[in-house]
Amino acid sequence: xxxxxxxxxxxxxxxxxxxxxxxxxxxxxxxxxxxxxxxxxxxxxxxxxxxxxxxxxxxxxxxxxxxxxxxxxxxxxxxxxxxxxxxxxxxxxxxxxxxxxxxxxxxxxxxxxxxxxxxxxxxxxxxxxxxxxxxxxxxxxxxxxxxxxxxxxxxxxxxxxxxxxxxxxxxxxxxxxxxxxxxxxxxxxxxxxxxxxxxxxxxxxxxxxxxxxxxxxxxxxxxxxxxxxxxxxxxxxxxxxxxxxxxxxxxxxxxxxxxxxxxxxxxxxxxxxxxxxxxxxxxxxxxxxxxxxxxxxxxxxxxxxxxxxxxxxxxxxxxxxxxxxxxxxxxxxxxxxxxxxxxxxxxxxxxxxxxxxxx
Amino acid sequence: xxxxxxxxxxxxxxxxxxxxxxxxxxxxxxxxxxxxxxxxxxxxxxxxxxxxxxxxxxxxxxxxxxxxxxxxxxxxxxxxxxxxxxxxxxxxxxxxxxxxxxxxxxxxxxxxxxxxxxxxxxxxxxxxxxxxxxxxxxxxxxxxxxxxxxxxxxxxxxxxxxxxxxxxxxxxxxxxxxxxxxxxxxxxxxxxxxxxxxxxxxxxxxxxxxxxxxxxxxxxxxxxxx
Numbered sequence: 001x002x003x004x005x006x007x008x009x010x011x012x013x014x015x016x017x018x019x020x021x022x023x024x025x026x027x028x029x030x031x032x033x034x035x036x037x038x039x040x041x042x043x044x045x046x047x048x049x050x051x052x053x054x055x056x057x058x059x060x061x062x063x064x065x066x067x068x069x070x071x072x073x074x075x076x077x078x079x080x081x082x083x084x085x086x087x088x089x090x091x092x093x094x095x096x097x098x099x100x101x102x103x104x105x106x107x108x109x110x111x112x113x114x115x116x117x118x119x120x121x122x123x124x125x126x127x128x129x130x131x132x133x134x135x136x137x138x139x140x141x142x143x144x145x146x147x148x149x150x151x152x153x154x155x156x157x158x159x160x161x162x163x164x165x166x167x168x169x170x171x172x173x174x175x176x177x178x179x180x181x182x183x184x185x186x187x188x189x190x191x192x193x194x195x196x197x198x199x200x201x202x203x204x205x206x207x208x209x210x211x212x213x214x215x216x217x218x219x220x221x222x223x224x225x226x227x228x229x230x231x232x233x234x235x236x237x238x239x240x241x242x243x244x245x246x247x248x249x250x251x252x253x254x255x256x257x258x259x260x261x262x263x264x265x266x267x268x269x270x271x272x273x274x275x276x277x278x279x280x281x282x283x284x285x286x287x288x289x290x291x292x293x294x295x296x297x298x299x300x301x302x303x304x305x306x307x308x309x310x311x312x313x314x315x316x317x318x319x320x321x322x323x324x325x326x327x328x329x330x331x332x333x334x335x336x337x338x339x340x341x342x343x344x345x346x347x348x349x350x351x352x353x354x355x356x357x358x359x
Numbered sequence: 360x361x362x363x364x365x366x367x368x369x370x371x372x373x374x375x376x377x378x379x380x381x382x383x384x385x386x387x388x389x390x391x392x393x394x395x396x397x398x399x400x401x402x403x404x405x406x407x408x409x410x411x412x413x414x415x416x417x418x419x420x421x422x423x424x425x426x427x428x429x430x431x432x433x434x435x436x437x438x439x440x441x442x443x444x445x446x447x448x449x450x451x452x453x454x455x456x457x458x459x460x461x462x463x464x465x466x467x468x469x470x471x472x473x474x475x476x477x478x479x480x481x482x483x484x485x486x487x488x489x490x491x492x493x494x495x496x497x498x499x500x501x502x503x504x505x506x507x508x509x510x511x512x513x514x515x516x517x518x519x520x521x522x523x524x525x526x527x528x529x530x531x532x533x534x535x536x537x538x539x540x541x542x543x544x545x546x547x548x549x550x551x552x553x554x555x556x557x558x559x560x561x562x563x564x565x566x567x568x569x570x571x572x573x574x575x576x577x578x579x580x581x582x583x584x585x
Contacts (some may be wrong), residue, residue, distance in 0.1 A: 072485035085483040089501045102488040
């Protein structure tokens, strides 16, 4: 058992109602437009908001159930908000020390020095928090939560207030946070980019309720959902760097689809990354094309199809040699092509990815 | 120059101001914190009550206190049972009067400073495992420090200048209830203008130095300008 939420509360203009169980590892993201109630969910988990009918269970503890209400300071669910909320009367080090001093146990994993070096904060330690840039503030806020030895990390749109340069510099830290520190994260965002890059489990919210939820790769490729139907729809595939080819300037990665080739990136061998494949860049062939400039071609089986408009059809395939490990990928093709290829569920095909993006 | 009795009066005044300020902070901190954070709709009633001494003639407050201090009233009789002496015309009576009289001067700057603290910071601290008491002492007080200093100085300085209330409940007993302002009034009454000048000058300089100290160290805060 991990985090179980059963919410029933009235917000200003809508009711917040959901029953959901979130996985106990990795990054679970609440995604939805502003005002859909995602931040309220986070505050309920943190113990900052309370409504009589809510139930919150974390691992073996009842955080809220009936008359039981564990106050925020006894939960171990540490919050990083959009505005970083650093304590202005303390230095950067003082902020980290504030959290470390209140941690319930000492931990080598979350030791202050460890966190500082992991987030590259050593040069900032003596700085006043009023002299930090937006990106630096947010890094300090994350470090502060880590120094507090979290059982659960709550992140409320941590990148929303940052410019795109600061966002790009912070994303790599966020990407490996959950795995590196072995801490589950609940991540609230309205950015699809952040979902694709960070989320392992996705909860899509709409006006106070859960529209649908499941593993991110599955949810992004659900043809009956708006995410896959959007012009910018993309599939997410995990991969690992296995080799660099200096002669052609390529990096090779292993993925469940097969071997992926990319323009060389400065990544160490063994690095785990996510590939993003835009649905409009995926084409489908019946034979593996040898006379093509496209490097990334993978065997796949058609899983489901949906005609989006008279002209366009979405095809969801399971890509990979082995059915057991095959991963979902969406292709956005013309309805005419779908017809000519006589595509139908369980037909074996090949997909070609014209471009594969990497975080 | 200051006569011996004037010096006694000045020391008594300082002692009264110091003790009153201490009690004012003990009462004012939780009261101001509660006023700054409560969602209760009747809050304005308490705020008006606290602010009353700002507009009420001190003699009115003193009159009601005098009645409450009488051995026939519950406060007076309770005090007499407890200590064996009466509250009216005593130093303790002056402390009670001063605390009530200077309460708004302590509560308002504190409340202003507390209200300026973003609740997001306190929420963040709460999830970082800081209990409510911990948050108050490790965050609220340090962040409200300019307001704290302003409240202490204003409470102290305002008690220094107290006159009407003292006259009503304290009388003019040297060494017990004769504070500087009352002693000065007596000098003027008996046409001892030299002594009045000395005391008035001492109070003027003391008050000015106190306020100048606050403005000098915290001029970037506007706590005193409410």
